[in-house]
Amino acid sequence: MAMTVREIFDKVKRAVFSVGEWLWLFVVASFLEKRTFAIRKEAWDMNDNVMLLLFGDFLGLPNPISYYTLEILPYIAEDMPAWQRRIMNRKSVAAEKAAQYDFT
């Protein structure tokens, strides 16, 4: 059965609209993705810094409250090895950067 002009028009309009929607969604999604990535990075950095304030003495940084932060250890112990790896990486990155400059 042949479509009326009206029906064809509607169908084309729907198709165009939905392409536009997808495009729009795509733009929004990738924006959100970037934003999420930035926040996630900030969150992890901050997390690692708090860990440093709590357990810096494990890395040799003197910490006046290390005795009291020990009682937090059971809740955080599972994250501890990964944190130490991240911090070590950060340290070696810093060391590499420092090595680029020859101050002598």
Place this chain on the structure above:
Amino acid sequence: MTSLRRSFTFFGGKGGTGKTTCSAAYAVKLADDGFDTLLVSTDPAHSLSDIVGTGLDNTIRPIRERLWGIEIDAAEESKRYIGEIQDKMLAIVSPAIVEEIKRQMEIAYTSPGAEEAATFDKFVELMDMVKGADGAKGGRTFDSIVFDTAPTGHTLRLLSLPEILGAWIDSLIAKRRKTLELFGMVGKFEEDMKKRATDDPVIDTLTRRQKQFEKSREYLTGDMSAFFFVLNAEKMPIMETARAVEMLEKFGITVGGVVVNRVIPPDAGEFFAERLKDQEGYLADIERRFGGKNIVRLPLLRSDVRGMEQVEEIAAILGKLE
């Protein structure tokens, strides 16, 4: 029975000036007056046992009627604390991780602040036992606690601990909150972290510490407490005491007065004539510097303080410390 204005009385000063003698004597006086009194030594070099003639240790023991004593053992306290943490850890964390972290716990356990922190915890636990303190929930209570403290530097660090570490804890809590908030914003992947934002054992634990510090600050800085310095009438001790008084007052701790110990009596004889003259000058200096506070003089005795009889004698004189 007169009413007690003060729950906590501290005796401090340099080593060997007479802190232990004075705190024992003052505690005996309070007990004789009908107050249930606890005598506490926070000095790692304990010497209460000798003077009260009862073997004391890290447990509250009776000394005589209405008088009990304890010598805080920091090593024992921290051992217990670490043990509790290890038990909790074994319940929550996998054995492999526990093994990995064990060595690091040793580090914190032997860190410079550990002994002080352990002493402080016991110290607050004991203060909670005074009548009217909010920690005295149903357990045993005392009317009054007298502290025989360690030499000045150690004691100043102990008493300033809640003030200094409190600031550190505050900022830790704020940063941890912020971190969890950020994790909460990025959804699914950190679902676990997000859950912690509402019910976070780290924040809970830090908050409990914060409350303990606040409470101890209330005990120490209100009119529940007064600190008395014991010193000899000599030049250096006077200057050191003046500095220490200033520091305590900066922390908001009331300095009730000074006990001038080993004052040479005027009839001490020809041999002491020179010293008596010097002493006069120093006593005048003490009056000038600490005149607004209680000043009590204890005479130099013929011998070391031996036995309760001499302690009672000193107790009678120290009764003037309001």
